[in-house]
Amino acid sequence: MYLTICRFVSAAARLYAHTKHSMAYSAKIGPSILSSDLSCLGSECVRMMECGADYLHLDVMDGHFVPNITFGHPMVECLRKCVGQDPFFDMHMMVSRPEQWVKPMAAAGASQYTFHLEATTNPGNLIKEIRESRMKVGLAIKPGTTVEELAPWANQIDMALVMTVEPGFGGQKFMDDMMPKVSWLRSQFPSLDIEVDGGVGPDTIHKCAEAGANMIVSGSAVIGSDDPRSVIALLRTAVAEAIQKRSLDR
Numbered sequence: 001m002y003l004t005i006c007r008f009v010s011a012a013a014r015l016y017a018h019t020k021h022s023m024a025y026s027a028k029i030g031p032s033i034l035s036s037d038l039s040c041l042g043s044e045c046v047r048m049m050e051c052g053a054d055y056l057h058l059d060v061m062d063g064h065f066v067p068n069i070t071f072g073h074p075m076v077e078c079l080r081k082c083v084g085q086d087p088f089f090d091m092h093m094m095v096s097r098p099e100q101w102v103k104p105m106a107a108a109g110a111s112q113y114t115f116h117l118e119a120t121t122n123p124g125n126l127i128k129e130i131r132e133s134r135m136k137v138g139l140a141i142k143p144g145t146t147v148e149e150l151a152p153w154a155n156q157i158d159m160a161l162v163m164t165v166e167p168g169f170g171g172q173k174f175m176d177d178m179m180p181k182v183s184w185l186r187s188q189f190p191s192l193d194i195e196v197d198g199g200v201g202p203d204t205i206h207k208c209a210e211a212g213a214n215m216i217v218s219g220s221a222v223i224g225s226d227d228p229r230s231v232i233a234l235l236r237t238a239v240a241e242a243i244q245k246r247s248l249d250r
C-alpha cells in the first residue's frame with residue numbers, strides 16, 4: 001500500500017513538472033484594433049479588454065514598408081492614458097526604419113516592440129535598443145521570409161510573429177502554407193511565444209493552435225463579431241487545448 005502511494009505521488013510529481021515546463025508559454029488572445037471604428041479607438045480598446053482580451057495588438061503602418069498608413073506614438077500615448085497601465089500593448093511595427101520609433105514608443109507606453117526582420121540590417125542592435133528601453137522584443141516575418149532567417153535571433157527575443165497574410169490590411173485570407181513555419185519554430189524553441197497574425201478566427205484557429213502558436217492576433221473575426229467575448233473565449237480554448245495535448249504527448 002505504502003509503495004503504491006509512493007509510486008502515485010512520484011507519477012503525479014513527474015506529470016506536474018512536465019506540464020509546468022511545457023506551460024512556459026500560455027494561450028493569449030490579442031485583438032487587432034485596426035478593424036475597429038478608428039474614431040473610437042480608446043473605447044474599443046477598453047471594450048476588448050472587458051471582453052476578455054489578454055493583450056492589445058496595435059498595428060503601426062508607415063505607408064512605405066506597407067501600402068497603408070495607420071497611427072504612431074502620439075496615438076499610443078492617448079490610448080495608454082485611456083486604458084490605464086495594465087493592458088499589454090504589442091506594437092506591430094510595419095515601418096521601414098524601426099530604429100527610429102523605439103524610444104518614442106517606449107515613452108508612449110508600449111509594452112512590446114515587434115519589428116520586421118525585413119526592415120532592418122542590424123536586428124541585434126535593435127533588440128538591444130528595445131531592451132534598453134525596457135520593452136519586450138517581438139520579431140516578425142512576412143510570408144516570403146523563411147523561418148531559418150529568424151532562427152538565429154530566436155534566443156534573444158520574447159516573441160516570434162509569423163505573418164499569415166501580407167502585412168498592410170485587415171480582413172485578408174489566412175495563408176495555411178505558413179503553418180510549417182510555426183511548427184518548425186515550436187519544435188526548435190519549445191518555450192518561445194509564437195504569434196500568428198492575419199485572417200485568424202474560429203475557422204482557422206485550429207490550424208494555428210495545432211502548429212504551436214500561442215499568441216493569437218485576431219482583427220475582423222473578433223471586432224466584427226456581435227459577440228466578441230465568445231469569439232475570444234473560443235480562440236483561447238482552442239489554443240489551450242492544443243498546448244495541453246502537446247504537454248501530454250511529450
Ligand SMILES: O=C(CO)[C@@H](O)[C@H](O)COP(=O)(O)O
Nearest residue numbers: 167168170171198199219220
Ligand atoms: O498586421 C496586420 C495586417 O497587416 C493584422 O494585425 C491585421 O490587422 C489583422 O486583422 P485580421 O486579418 O484578423 O482581420
Ligand SMILES: [Fe+2]
Nearest residue numbers: 032059092197
Ligand atoms: Fe498586425
